[in-house]
Amino acid sequence: MQEEQHDNLHVESTTADGHETQNELDIVNEAVEAIESLNAEVSEDATIEESHDIPMKDYEALDMDKLVLELEHLVSDDKVMAIRNHVEEIKQAFLSKYNHFIDEKREEFLHENPNSIEEFEYHFPLKTKFDSLYNNYKNKKNTHFKSLESALKDNLQKRLAIIEELKTLVNPSENIKDALKHFNDLRERWKNAGPIPKDKYNHVWNNYHFHVENFYDILHLDREARDLDFKHNLDQKLKIIARAKDLLNEHDVFKAFRELQSLHKIWKEEIGPVSRDHREEIWNQFSEITKQMHDKRESMFGQMREIEQQNLDKKNEIIAKIEAIATEKVEVHTGWQAQINKIEALREEFFSTGKVPAEVNEQTWNDFKTAVRNFNAHKNSFYKDIKKEQQANLDKKNALVARARELQESEDFAATTPIMKQIQEEWKKIGHVPKKFSDSVWAEFKEACNHYFDRLHAVRNQNEEVEIVAFDNKKEYLEKIKEFEFTGNHKADLDAIKAHIETWKGFGKVPFARRHIEGKFNKVLDALFEKLSSSKKEAEMMRFNNRIEQLGTDTRKIDSEKIFIQRKIEEVQNEIFQLENNIQFFANAKNDNPMVIEVKKNIERHKEELATWKEKLKQLRNM
Known part of the structure; x- marks a missing residue:
């Protein structure tokens, strides 16, 4: 095609009549060359074009589980070239996270086993699954390449053979109608010949097009047929230009650019030349639209680079926060747990932040790993001491x-x-x-x-059942003892009271919650002893003996009772000492002095009380 070859010619700078400058043409040519380069790659393997139908996700923001799920979904598709970019992005994201994960596990192992001579090993089932899926993809890709390589060679030979046949058509003595029929047949065969190696694409196509042009040059012998074909080709290319203009308004720039690629391919491979009067004009229109679309695409790439730069700034901020936390002094477990939670949140934020510029991606990742590693070293130093304490x-x-x-x-x-x-x-x-x-x-x-x-x-x-029976018996007996009447015989009445006490003891213990019945029994005894014409000390000791026997073997209560009695003994001794000091003031008083008599009575009363308390203490000590 003369119009495509034209854009590679050297053109002088613009003049006063408005022709384009060399610089402007270079920009246009750059846009066209970008399209042709991509088409050359697509022409080699049609499945590459299908990759545009698969949305490219921000794989770096996904965790390892989700990355494996994405890989599993992609590998289930046999179109390996359509998914290759996606698979490689997933591989890079997964291995980065996996290596970081293994580094942390290795540090934990070395921290917990500082003197171990065994090699660190860690089985991670998710990595095994990833390797299996990726190897499956590689096997499919290798099979595809082998098949494709053979097909590309065969298709190249087909196209070269078509070019050789084209050369034979340039013969003025041949019947024009037969030649035209043969020419159209060759064009159809060319269209269906299949992909060839991309490094041969432009050369083979230019060679083919050169001989097509030569064939059209000899069609002057049948001007009517040539002009009809020129007109048809012009109509087709004008439609392509119209569609290309519409694509400039397409919201999805990348989708529009891919369609423009297809339009270029159709223009170049499927539509023949137009008359020389229109060739340069329509090619310039199409090239200008291509330049505008190329500019829009580059603008989108620029915006993406700005976003990547913003992501870089954000990740650097996260790294700085991790570095700051790693230098903070923490001396308690709860404090470290809080720090660990902060680091985990920052890690999640780092991974969820999008891509950074490719030229700093590795450095950013290394800075992140170093910051986390420093924090872990600081943390492990603390927990090394904790481990000793826990042991x-x-x-x-x-x-x-x-x-x-x-x-x-x-x-x-x-x-x-x-x-x-x-x-x-x-x-x-x-x-x-x-x-x-x-x-x-x-x-x-x-x-x-x-x-x-x-x-x-x-x-x-089991004991509670027995104690309930004892309670019922004591409750019944309590009513009986309330009816006790004295005979007037001191010894007989005293023996009767003692017998009641022994009978009461014989019933056994009652449930703790019902021990109030013991208090009721003691009140009845107190009333009986008050009526009994016996010595006060004897009655008091009988009441005491009954009460301490109820204490059983409760050492705490027995000790408490001892302390109480000892304090009482001290109090009474102090009272006696004070009274004996007071009587010294009456040394010269007569013995029948009422005050002297009263003091002496108090001394005797306190001595009797002291003897009773000492007797109680003696019994407690003998228990």
Whole structure:
């Protein structure tokens, strides 16, 4: 085509009559060459063009699980060239995240096993699945290339053979109608000949077009047929120009550019030449539209680069925040947990931020990994000390587990129960243990404690039934003792009261919630002793003996009673001491002095009271 060849000719700078300058033509040529270069690639493998139908996602913003799902979906399509750019983007995003993930796991391993000689290994099922999918894609791609390579060679030979046949048509002695029929047949065969290697595309097409032009040059012998074909070709190219103009208003610039590629291909490969009068004019129109579309596309690329720059700025800010957090001094576990949450949020924000300019992508990624690695090193240093403390806590808890197991079969519930409760309190005060032992050591401790207290509750339930019977008996007996009447014989009445006390004791313990009945019985006894004509000390000691026997083996209450009596003894001794000091003021007074007599009586009364308290203390100590 003369019109396409024209744009490669050298044209002088514009003159006063308005012709385009060389610079303007260079810009136009640049736009056309961009189209032709892309068409040459598409012509080699038609499946490349189909990749435009698959939207390119921001794969870098997806996590590894979603990346594998995307890869699985794409690889299920056999059109490997249509998905190749997508697959490579996914591969780059996945491996970046995976390598970062493995680096962190390796650091954790080295932190937990600082003296280990074994090699670090980490099985990540998602990576296995990714490798399987990617290998499947590579196998499909290799098979496709082998098949394509053979087809491209065959198609190249077909097209070269067509060109050779075209050469034979340029023979003035041949019948024009037969030649024209043969020519149209060759054009149809050319159209259906299939793709050829892209590095041969322009050369073969130019060669083909040169001989097509030569054929048209000899059609002057049949001007009418030539002019009809020129007119038809002109109409087709004008339609292409009209459609190209409409594409300038298309909202989706990239979609419009792809359609413009197709229009160029049709113009170049499917439509023949037009008359020389129109060739330069219509080609210039089409080229100018191509330039405008190319400019719009470049503008869109510029906007995308601005967005990538904004993403770079945002990622650099995130990296700076991580670096700042890594230098903060934290000395408690809760503080580190808060820091870890901050870093995790910043990592998510980094990954969800879009692409950055390709020339700084690797550097940005390395800066990010370094910042996170520094934070982890700082964190691991803290938890190295925590690990020692947790191991000590584990040793303490294991000791409590052993102690609980020793006591879990004990039959001495009165002595063992306080010890088991104390063990449980000590457990609560011990801090964290290594996570991998936390559940197991707790399960062992819980099992031993539950075993003991289940046995304790079973015994208590049995005792409670007996205690309810004792309560019912005591309730009935209480009404009976209220009807007791004195005979007037001191010894007989005293023995009767003692017998009532022994009978009451014989009924046994009552439920804790119903122990109020003991108080009622004591009140009845107090009333009886008040009426009994016996010594006050004897009555008081009988009441005391009955009360302390109700304390049973409760050492806490017995100790409390001892302390109370000791204080009473001190108080009475102090009273006696004070009274004996006071009587010294009456040394010269007569013995029948009323005040002297009253003081002496008080001293004797307090001495009797002191003797009673001492007797009570003696009995408590003998228990």
